[in-house]
Amino acid sequence: MSLRKINVRNFTLATRSTSREINRQILLNMVREHQPISRADLSRRLNISRGRVTALVNELLEEGAIYEGATVDTARGRKPQMLHIRTRDRLVVAADVRFSRTWVMLSDFAGTQIAVESFPTRVNPDELVAELAAATERLLRTYGGDGDCEGFGLVVPGMVDQRNGRILNSPQLGWRDVDIRDALSKATGIRVQVENAPIACALAQMWLGQRGGDMGDFVYVTVGDGVGAGVVVNGQVVRGYGHTAGEFGHVPLNPLGPRCLCGASGCWEAHTSNLATLSRYLGRELTQADTREVLDETSLTMDELITRARTGDAAALEALDETGRYLGRGLAMIVNALNPARIFIGGEITAGWDLVEKWVRAEIAERALTTAAAATPIIPEQTVSNPRLRGAIALVAAPVFAAPQVA
Incomplete structure (x- = not known):
């Protein structure tokens, strides 16, 4: 999925020689940005x-993508009926898989x-799929009502090949070339989209942020438990040739630094992640197995x-100060x-941003x-905004609004 965002402030409508689908998507996004709108x-805007x-x-109404709301008073003429994006009865299951804990959320569109x-x-893929499927069934049965589940967005730590949904490498989970998407879809009966955490969060910033979000x-x-980056250029996520772009967390800052979960030493992640900060505070360098055990013991x-x-x-x-420097x-x-x-x-470190x-800023300035x-915002x-879970929602919602592919 390229998921290129349509800029409703700078667009060109399709002509007879181009796809009508482009115009429909522009209008759909115009409703989304300015709802309620007549x-x-x-x-006038188009x-x-x-x-x-x-x-x-009429096409979008028939498809159920938008709906007509209340009429409003005007100075003259017929009262216009306002248009809205249909969201409330369109459900999404979102899951955020992390090193030690997994969250599953039911949301609207x-x-x-x-x-x-x-x-x-x-960490066993089959066991994780079973837990996710059971949680999904409970949430939909208890809270789903009469809504339609439009999809399942799954956010994982690691590199994901969007062409086939395989998790290429997840050092935190110890996975290489794992296909969890198809197994989860079969277990839940819901179409599943899988993405790595930073790209999902970038998608949420584009698609679920405030009106007029960054273009x-x-x-x-x-x-978080790891460190990564979702890169957006001209309103589109950069994935790279092999779908592994943005892995800045595994660029070494110090080859003599602590061992990273990826197996290398001194990675940015090994100095900056939650696990690195907690290990620094505890005064010990923890292996993956040690970390799980210690965190379980100390909470x-x-x-x-x-x-x-x-x-x-x-x-x-002192542990936070050092994390700030490496960050x-x-x-x-x-x-x-x-x-x-x-x-x-995004991540738990933001709760201590003032610290x-x-x-x-000092490290960037230097x-x-x-x-x-140096003045880059x-x-x-x-964390209360649940950026990773919102990213999982965006995996399902964004394709509905994204620019169509034009050959």
Whole structure:
């Protein structure tokens, strides 16, 4: 899926020699951006006749993509009936698989949470599919009502080949070349889309963000159990030749640094992830097996670590300071390599952004090659917005609104 976003502020309508589907998608996105909106307003914004608008609207109404809401008063003439995107009775199952825990959420098509549950992550693919299928059945049976489930969005840590849905490499789960998509689809009877976390979060930023969301170049960096980046250029995700672009987390910052879950040493992820921060606080370098065992024993989380730092725990504050420095060094690498208009940060570290921002900014300022690059906006997304689960929703919702492929 290329999922190129239509810019409703700068578009060219299709002519008779091009696809009618383009016009339908432009109108659909215009409704999405400006709802509630009347046919007359659509005609003015698109600069086409009311007749052409009516024909396109009727098609979308028949398909159930939009619906007619209330009429509104006007100074003269007939009261227009306002148009909206149909979302409430269109359901999405979203799942976020992480190193130690997996979350499953039922939402509507607009990304509004209906219900959520979680369970310890099963690293065996068959066991994970069984747990996900059981959670899906419970959520739909209990909270689904009469809604239609439009799809299942699955976010995983690691590299995903969008051509076949296979997980090419997930160091956190210990997976290589695993096909979970088809097995999950068979178990749930729902079409499944799989994506890695940073790309999913970038898609959520484009498709489920505020009106007039970012259309240009940006990077979404996830800092969780792992570290990765979703790169967006000209409103489209960059995937790379082998669908593995954006793995900045496995670029080494220090070849003599701690061992990364990928097997190399000194990766950006090994210095910056939640696991790295917690390991630093605990005063030990943890292997993958050690980390699971220690976290289970201590129940220590990033939220708890940040709370300890705020209440005077010097070791917790020092661990966060060091994470901030390494985070800034990696972001400087992205700034110099890609020169994005802005960088979004998602993950538990954002709850302590006021504690780490000065270190992040200092490292970027020291390493950026130009003054303008050093001033690149760094925007933290709070964890309460569930960016990874919203990314999973976007995997299902975005294709409905994306620009059609034109040969």
